[in-house]
Amino acid sequence: MVMSQIEQNAHDVLPKTNHDELARQQFVRSFKEHIVSNIHPGLRTTYEHRAKKRFEAANGASPSDKNDVASVMKPDPYYRMFSSLLRTSQEMMWSSVQLPVARSINELASSAAQADPIGSLRLDPDLPLPKYHSAVDIHCQPGGYHTEYIDGDVAQGAMYDRAVYIYAMGQMGRDNADMGDSVIAWIKNNYPDFSPKRILDMGCSVGHSTLPYTDAWPDAEVHAIDVAAPMLRYAHARAESKGKAVHFSQQNAEKTDFEDGSFDLVVSHILMHETSDKAVKNVMAECNRLLAPGGLMAHAETPPYEGMEPFDAFMLDWDSTNNNEPFWRRSHELDLPKLTTDAGFDADKMFSVMAPSAYQIADAERSGTFQGGDFGGGGVWFIYGCEKA
DSSP states (O other), X not given: OOOOOOOOOOOTTSOOOOHHHHHHHXXXXXXXXXXXXXXXXXXXXXIIIIIHHHHHHHHSSXXXXXXXXXXXXXXXXXXXXXXXXXXXXXXXXXXXXXXXXXXXXXXXXXXXXXXXXXXEEEOOTTOOOOHHHHSSOGGGOTTTTTOOSSTTOOHHHHHHHHHHHHHTTTTTTTTTOHHHHHHHHHHHHHOTTOOOSEEEEESOTTSTTTHHHHHXXXXXXXXXXXXXXXXXXXXXXXHHHTTOOOEEEEOBTTBOSXXXXXXXXXXXXXXXXXXXXXXXXXXXXXXXHHEEEEEEEEEEEOOOSTTSOHHHHHHXXXXXXXXXXXXXXXXXXXXXXXXHHHTTOOGGGEEEEEEOOHHHHHHHHHHTOOOGGGGXXXXXXXXXXXXXX
């Protein structure tokens, strides 16, 4: 596998790196590419030719689920090597993006505060931080999303913006916007006449997936919420730098202050797996409350374990115990039809699909191999949601 070395798009609040800082970040990215390209493929070989045979010899049958696979893979030295290297690469990534942010934290905050008012930013210092948000440093990011070191801080957002590009090795695009672009592409393919006038992005972090909606439906009013002030300050400054009008506000997606039926489209992008059972139920109900008749709810996540081969489910489950994702496993086992109907939606208007990456689509279109029906499966992002009756 050959990874693209195209750099991340710059903007006014993206941390500037000196020679050594950039070299360190590029090393981490190359290290991750090496793990993905040269070490990860050996895991299946290890499973098929060693671990699986051990399980069959001991049990007289093949592994039936991810737990069976885990029982023989987790003790295996090759898997332990892979896990150690991958976890180390995650910690190295955060360290590499911390350095330029720590060096320029005051300048970043000052730059963010000078953002021109194309959109808006509304913060609520009294908003309680959910326990599922503060219990661990999410994704191993030091300080999580919410920690503030100075007044008007944007450090956590600045770290996240750069880290996502390194983590995904550039495969989320130069603006880290693939999830938003992919949801939009799927909606436009499946609802070609849909033209939302008011859009809400829940759990927007720094707005990577939010900004594409301003381009997809330029006449729409776009809102975005998150519970973490440093992320929102950075998201607002980043959007202003790019000339995108988004109205950011510090709110919990479980209960917002927007009026009933005030949105035509409510979306999220890998939000649900950062929450809890109770929170997911509340978020789904809030989506139903906020949507106008004929509106759409669409949540982008990684795929559920159901229907996966046991080995694939085991590998996807790696983040549950190795990357500070306490709700990851449970979120991939949710009964989505029940959650949707319990929230008040009609079951016959629900959808769930593996949709392709927007960048996969672009590559296929350039090569002339894309077919319109390619939106229906074999994709990267699991999109689930419902149309409001």
